[in-house]
Amino acid sequence: MTPSRSATTTDPSDAERVIRETISRVIAGVNTLSDSGPGWTRPSYSDLESKAHALIEKEALALGLEVSRDAAGNLFARLAGQDRTAPALFTGSHLDTVSQGGAYDGQAGVAGAMALIAAFRAGNVLPPMDIVLTVTRAEESVWFPVSYIGSRAYLGKLTAEELDAKRVDTGQSLAAHMCSQGYDPEAVIATKAPDPAQFLEFHIEQGPVLHAAGEAYGLVTAIRGGLRYRSARITGQWAHSGGTPRADRADAVVAFSDLVLAMDRIWGEMQEAGDDLTVTFGRVDAATSAHAMAKVAGELEFCVDLRSTDLSVLERADSHLKTEIARIESERSGIAFSLGAQSRSRPATLSRPMAERIARGAARFGEAPRRMSSGGGHDAAAFAVAGWDSVMVFVRNWNGSHCPEEGMNEADLVRAVMAVHAALGNDWQP
Amino acid sequence: MTPSRSATTTDPSDAERVIRETISRVIAGVNTLSDSGPGWTRPSYSDLESKAHALIEKEALALGLEVSRDAAGNLFARLAGQDRTAPALFTGSHLDTVSQGGAYDGQAGVAGAMALIAAFRAGNVLPPMDIVLTVTRAEESVWFPVSYIGSRAYLGKLTAEELDAKRVDTGQSLAAHMCSQGYDPEAVIATKAPDPAQFLEFHIEQGPVLHAAGEAYGLVTAIRGGLRYRSARITGQWAHSGGTPRADRADAVVAFSDLVLAMDRIWGEMQEAGDDLTVTFGRVDAATSAHAMAKVAGELEFCVDLRSTDLSVLERADSHLKTEIARIESERSGIAFSLGAQSRSRPATLSRPMAERIARGAARFGEAPRRMSSGGGHDAAAFAVAGWDSVMVFVRNWNGSHCPEEGMNEADLVRAVMAVHAALGNDWQP
Numbered sequence: 001m002t003p004s005r006s007a008t009t010t011d012p013s014d015a016e017r018v019i020r021e022t023i024s025r026v027i028a029g030v031n032t033l034s035d036s037g038p039g040w041t042r043p044s045y046s047d048l049e050s051k052a053h054a055l056i057e058k059e060a061l062a063l064g065l066e067v068s069r070d071a072a073g074n075l076f077a078r079l080a081g082q083d084r085t086a087p088a089l090f091t092g093s094h095l096d097t098v099s100q101g102g103a104y105d106g107q108a109g110v111a112g113a114m115a116l117i118a119a120f121r122a123g124n125v126l127p128p129m130d131i132v133l134t135v136t137r138a139e140e141s142v143w144f145p146v147s148y149i150g151s152r153a154y155l156g157k158l159t160a161e162e163l164d165a166k167r168v169d170t171g172q173s174l175a176a177h178m179c180s181q182g183y184d185p186e187a188v189i190a191t192k193a194p195d196p197a198q199f200l201e202f203h204i205e206q207g208p209v210l211h212a213a214g215e216a217y218g219l220v221t222a223i224r225g226g227l228r229y230r231s232a233r234i235t236g237q238w239a240h241s242g243g244t245p246r247a248d249r250a251d252a253v254v255a256f257s258d259l260v261l262a263m264d265r266i267w268g269e270m271q272e273a274g275d276d277l278t279v280t281f282g283r284v285d286a287a288t289s290a291h292a293m294a295k296v297a298g299e300l301e302f303c304v305d306l307r308s309t310d311l312s313v314l315e316r317a318d319s320h321l322k323t324e325i326a327r328i329e330s331e332r333s334g335i336a337f338s339l340g341a342q343s344r345s346r347p348a349t350l351s352r353p354m355a356e357r358i359a360r361g362a363a364r365f366g367e368a369p370r371r372m373s374s375g376g377g378h379d380a381a382a383f384a385v386a387g388w389d390s391v392m393v394f395v396r397n398w399n400g401s402h403c404p405e406e407g408m409n410e411a412d413l414v415r416a417v418m419a420v421h422a423a424l425g426n427d428w429q430p
Numbered sequence: 431m432t433p434s435r436s437a438t439t440t441d442p443s444d445a446e447r448v449i450r451e452t453i454s455r456v457i458a459g460v461n462t463l464s465d466s467g468p469g470w471t472r473p474s475y476s477d478l479e480s481k482a483h484a485l486i487e488k489e490a491l492a493l494g495l496e497v498s499r500d501a502a503g504n505l506f507a508r509l510a511g512q513d514r515t516a517p518a519l520f521t522g523s524h525l526d527t528v529s530q531g532g533a534y535d536g537q538a539g540v541a542g543a544m545a546l547i548a549a550f551r552a553g554n555v556l557p558p559m560d561i562v563l564t565v566t567r568a569e570e571s572v573w574f575p576v577s578y579i580g581s582r583a584y585l586g587k588l589t590a591e592e593l594d595a596k597r598v599d600t601g602q603s604l605a606a607h608m609c610s611q612g613y614d615p616e617a618v619i620a621t622k623a624p625d626p627a628q629f630l631e632f633h634i635e636q637g638p639v640l641h642a643a644g645e646a647y648g649l650v651t652a653i654r655g656g657l658r659y660r661s662a663r664i665t666g667q668w669a670h671s672g673g674t675p676r677a678d679r680a681d682a683v684v685a686f687s688d689l690v691l692a693m694d695r696i697w698g699e700m701q702e703a704g705d706d707l708t709v710t711f712g713r714v715d716a717a718t719s720a721h722a723m724a725k726v727a728g729e730l731e732f733c734v735d736l737r738s739t740d741l742s743v744l745e746r747a748d749s750h751l752k753t754e755i756a757r758i759e760s761e762r763s764g765i766a767f768s769l770g771a772q773s774r775s776r777p778a779t780l781s782r783p784m785a786e787r788i789a790r791g792a793a794r795f796g797e798a799p800r801r802m803s804s805g806g807g808h809d810a811a812a813f814a815v816a817g818w819d820s821v822m823v824f825v826r827n828w829n830g831s832h833c834p835e836e837g838m839n840e841a842d843l844v845r846a847v848m849a850v851h852a853a854l855g856n857d858w859q860p
Contacts, residue, residue: 038720100720142722206673224672230723240831241710242654242737243636243805246697253711254694257687264684267676280671281683282725287715290468290530292572293660293733294806295712295832303723307672375673376724401670402725 018122019115019417023410026111029055030095031103039100039404043169044138044149045073045177052095056135059114063121065133071187072153072178075135079117081127087197088130089424090388091116094139094150094379101140102406104204108395110135112202112417119421128428134199136379143167144174145230147345148382155386156193163188198354199383199390202416204408206376210396215370216409217416219355220392223374223381224276224307225347227314231301231340236332238290238298250334252300253286258332262324263304266317275313278375280305309347309373318342348381354391361423367415369393376401393420448552449545449847453840456541459485460525461533469530469834473599474568474579475503475607482525486565489544493551495563501617502583502608505565509547509557516559517627519854520818521546524569524580524809531570532836534634538825540565542632542847549851558858564629566809573597574604575660577775578812585816586623593618628784629813629820632846634838636806640826645800646839647846649785650822653804653811654706654737655777657744661731661770666762668720668728680764682730683716688762692754693734696747705743708805710735734769739777739803748772778811784821791853797845799823806831823850 030052035041042048053075060067060077067077078088093109113133120127137150144165152158163175163185170177175185205211210218236250260281267279286300306317325337355371362369374381374392384390393416399407460482465471472478483505490497490507497507508518523539543563550557567580574595582588593605593615600607605615635641640648666680690711697709716730736747755767785801792799804822814820823846829837 098722098724140724142724206670207675208678209675212678226672228723238830238833238835240636240806241712241735242656242708242807243831244708245637245639245805246701246708248638251710253714254690256714257690257694260684260687261691264676264687271676278672278674278676280681280724280726282671282723282727283717283721284683284686284714284727284730285717287713287717287731290833291713292528292832293658293712293735294528294570294572294710296710297712297714298830298833300714301717305671305723375675376670377672400668400728401673402722403668403720403728405668 015119015123015421016414016418018119019421020410020414022115022118023111023413023417026056026059026114027103027107027410030107030110037100037404040097040103041099041101042095042097044096044140044143044167045174045181049096049137050181053135056095056110056114060133063118065117070154071184071191072150072158073137073181073183074150074154077133079120079127079131081129081131083129086129088132089198089200090132090134091200092134092136093201093203094136096138096140096143098140098142098402100404101402102404104397104406104408105401106139108204108408108413109202112413115417116421119417127424139379141377143169145341145343146174147226147343147377148379149174151379151382153188153191154194155382156191157382157386158188160189193386196387199380199388200354200420201378201380201392202413203378203392203394204397204401204406205394206397206401208398209372210394211398213370216396216412217419218370218372218394219358220374220394221350221352221355221371222309223348223350223378223384224278224309224376225311225314225381226345226377227306227318228343229304229339229341230343232304233338233340234300235336236298237296237334239296241294241296244296249296250332252297252335255328255332255335256284256300256302258328259324263321266320266324270313270317276309276373277313277317278307279317307375311347345377345381346385348384348390350380350384351389351391354389357428358391358393358420358423360427361421362419364422365415365418367419369419445549445553445851446844446848448549449851450840450844452545452548453541453843453847456486456489456544457533457537457840460537460540467530467834470527470533471529471531472525472527474526474570474573474597475604475611479526479567480611483565486525486540486544490563493548495547500584501614501621502580502588503567503611503613504580504584507563509550509561511557511559511561513559518560518562519628519630520562520564521630522564522566523631523633524566526568526570526573528570528572528832530834531832532834534827534836534838535831536569538634538838538843539632542843545847546851549847557854569809571807573599575771575773576604577656577773577807578809579604581809581812583618583621584624585812586621587812587816588618590619623816626817629810629818630784630850631808631810631822632843633808633822633824634827634831634836635824636827636831638828639802640824641828643800646826646842647849648800648802648824649788650804650824651780651782651785651801652739653778653780653808653814654708654739654806655741655744655811656775656807657736657748658773659734659769659771660773662734663768663770664730665766666728667726667764669726671724671726674726679726680762682727682765685758685762685765686714686730686732688758689754693751696750696754700743700747706739706803707743707747708737709747737805741777775807775811776815778814778820780810780814781819781821784819787858788821788823788850788853790857791851792849794852795845795848797849799849
C-alpha cells in the first residue's frame with residue numbers, strides 16, 4: 001500500500017495510542033539501564049549510555065527507519081518525507097544522565113521523537129519532509145567540562161583541546177572514552193559542519209514554571225548559556241577551633257559563606273533590575289580527611305554556575321563575582337581565592353517561526369502553549385548556535401531536575417507530541 | 431649510691447642536657463609512627479596509638495620506672511619520691527592525633543613529662559613526692575564523639591553509653607576498639623574514682639597568643655568546654671541550577687551560608703560584650719555523589735563547635751544558634767535544619783596555686799610566664815573536673831594546631847620543663 005500524501009488522514013485517536021505506547025515503552029526501556037541508585041546514572045560515553053543507544057537503534061530498526069551513526073557515536077534514524085530535498089526535521093535528545101539523575105531528562109525527548117515518527121508510521125502517512133530521530137551522546141556536562149559534546153561533534157564544532165578534557169570520575173580523556181565505546185576522535189575533529197536544517201527537542205522543564213501555572217507544555221524560544229568555575233578553591237589557615245581567637249582566623253568556610261550571601265544578594269538586585277540570571281553554588285567540599293569538627297578550615301573547594309539568556313548579563317555577574325572575591329580577600333586577612341578554569345556555553349535564541357507552527361498544531365486541540373526560556377542548557381542550543389532553526393517543547397515537571405525525584409506525567413508529553421504531529425500535518429513549511 | 435634527698439644538688443646544666451635530649455628523642459620516636467601523610471595520624475585506640483604507648487613504656491623501663499596499665503590502656507610509669515604518702519604528681523598527655531595532625535599535640539606533653547622524670551633520675555635526686563608519667567588514650571574527640579576518653583576512664587567517669595559510641599571512620603564501637611587493643615571495657619565501667627592527686631600537662635598552645643607576645647611558655651588556669659553538633663544537616667530541594675528561579679529555591683548551601691555569617695556576627699557581638707567564646711564550622715559536606723555543579727543542593731551536612739570557659743556563655747551561644755536556625759527556616763521556604771546529637775565537654779578551672787609554684791621555679795631563670803586560658807580541651811580538664819589539682823604549661827606554637835604545620839621550638843619546651851623541675855626542687859608542697 002502506498003502511503004497517503006496527507007498527514008491529516010491519520011485518525012487522531014490511533015496516533016494518540018501509538019504515541020502513548022511508544023513513550024511509555026521507550027522511557028521504561030531506557031530506565032532499565034543504570035548504575036546503582038538512588039535515581040538513574042548513565043555517564044557520558046559509558047557502556048550504559050551505549051546500551052541505551054543500542055536499545056533505541058533496535059526500536060528504530062523495528063520501525064523500518066534508516067539508521068546511521070557518526071564518528072562521535074550520535075545515532076540517527078531517518079523516516080523519509082514527502083519532499084526529500086527539503087531541510088529535514090531532526091528531533092531527539094540525549095540518554096546520558098547526571099549522577100543520580102531522574103527518569104525523564106533526555107529520555108523523554110528521545111521517547112517523544114520516537115513516538116512522533118511512530119505515529120506517522122502507524123498512520124502510514126508521510127511527513128512533509130524527512131524526520132530524523134537524533135540521539136546525541138554526552139549532553140550532561142557534569143562528566144566532562146565541555147558543553148553539548150555529541151551535538152557539537154555532529155555539527156563539526158568540537159575541538160582537539162576539548163577532546164583532551166578528562167571525565168571527572170575516571171580521569172580519562174574524552175577521546176579515550178570515545179575510543180573505548182568504538183568511536184573515532186580523529187574523525188570527529190575532521191568533521192565538517194553539515195548544512196543547517198531544523199532541530200526540535202522535547203524535554204521536561206527543569207524549573208517549576210509550567211507546573212505552577214497548571215500548563216502541560218510550553219514552547220522554548222531562548223536557552224540560557226552558562227559561565228562556570230568547576231574547581232574553585234579558597235585557602236585560609238588551618239587552626240584549632242577552640243584555641244584561635246576570632247581576629248586571628250583565616251577561615252575558608254566563613255569566607256565562602258560571605259561570597260555565597262553576597263552573590264545571592266547581587267542576583268536579587270540584578271533580577272529586580274530585569275536581568276535574566278541564575279547563580280548556583282552546587283558543590284561545596286570542606287569535608288576531606290583534613291577537615292574536622294575541631295579545626296578551623298584552611299581549605300574549601302566549590303563550584304559556581306552562572307546562567308543567563310544574555311551574554312552581557314553573564315559577563316556582569318562574573319565581574320561582580322570577582323569584585324566580591326577581591327573585597328573578601330582584602331577584608332579577611334589570610335584568605336585567598338583561586339577560581340580555576342572557566343568554562344562557558346553560549347546563550348541561544350531559538351526559532352519563533354517553528355514555535356508558531358507548533359502553536360498552530362496545538363490550537364487544533366484547543367491548547368495555547370506559552371513561550372518561555374530554558375534555564376538549562378540543551379542540545380537544541382548547539383544546533384541554534386550552528387545556524388539551525390531550532391525549537392524546544394517543554395513538558396511540566398513538578399519535582400526538581402537532575403535528581404531521582406523528577407516528575408513527569410507521560411500524558412503531558414503525549415499532548416506535546418500530538419501538537420507537533422498535528423503541526424506537521426498542517427502547514428509546517430514556512 | 432643513695433639518691434640525694436635534695437633536688438637542688440642537681441647541676442642545672444646536666445638537667446638541661448638530659449631534658450633536651452629526652453624531649454628530642456621521644457618526639458622523634460613517636461613521630462615515626464603514623465598513617466600516611468600529610469602530617470601525622472594516629473587514631474584513638476588504633477594499632478599506631480598502641481605502638482606509640484609501647485615505645486614510651488620501653489623508655490620508662492629503661493629509666494627504671496614502675497610501669498602499669500589500667501583497664502582502658504592508659505600507661506603509668508612511677509618514679510618514687512621522698513614522701514611516698516603525699517599525693518603524687520601525675521604528668522603527661524596523649525599520643526593519639528586528629529587526622530593529618532601535627533608533630534607536637536600530645537607528643538610534646540609526654541616528652542616533657544618523661545624529660546622531667548629523666549632529669550631527676552640523671553641527677554640521682556628524689557622529687558618531693560612520687561611523679562607518675564601518665565600517657566592517656568583517645569584524647570582527640572574527632573574519632574569518637576566522647577571527650578577525654580582515656581583520662582575519664584582512669585578517673586572512673588566513662589559510661590556504658592559512651593563505650594557504645596562509634597568511631598567515625600570504622601563505625602566500630604569504643605568498646606570494640608578497646609577490646610581489639612587488648613583492654614577491658616567492662617572493667618572500665620567498674621572503675622572506681624581514684625583519690626584525687628595532682629596533674630600537670632605540658633602542651634603546645636593551640637592559638638597564637640604566646641607566639642604573638644614573644645613568650646616561650648605560659649601557665650594555664652582555665653580550659654574551655656565545648657558544646658558540639660557533629661552531624662548537623664540541612665535539607666532543601668534538589669533543583670536544576672539554570673531552570674529554577676530564585677524565589678522557588680530551597681538551597682541548602684545558601685541556608686548554610688546564612689547561618690555561618692549570622693553566628694560569626696553574634697560571636698563578634700558576644701566577644702565585644704566580654705564573653706569568652708569560639709564558634710567554628712569546621713566541616714561542611716555538600717560534595718557527595720548527589721551534588722553537582724548543575725544542581726541546587728538539596729542537602730548539606732556540617733559540624734558546629736562552640737567553646738567557652740563559661741558554661742552559661744555556651745548555653746547562650748547555643749540558644750542563639752537555635753534562634754538563627756528558626757529564623758532561616760521561617761525566611762527560606764523548604765529549608766529544614768536537623769542539629770542531631772549534641773555532645774559536651776565541661777569548662778574546667780585549673781589550680782592557681784600549682785601555677786604559682788611553677789612561676790616560682792621559672793623565676794629562678796628570670797622568667798615570668800603569663801597566666802592564660804586554653805581554647806582547646808585537654809586531659810587536664812578531666813582531672814580538674816574530677817577534683818584533682820590540675821595545671822597546664824603551654825608552649826608557644828606559631829603555625830596553627832591540629833594540622834601538619836604545627837610549629838614548636840623544642841628549646842621552649844626545655845625551658846618549661848626546667849621551670850617545673852626547679853619548682854619541684856623548691857617548695858612544691860603547699
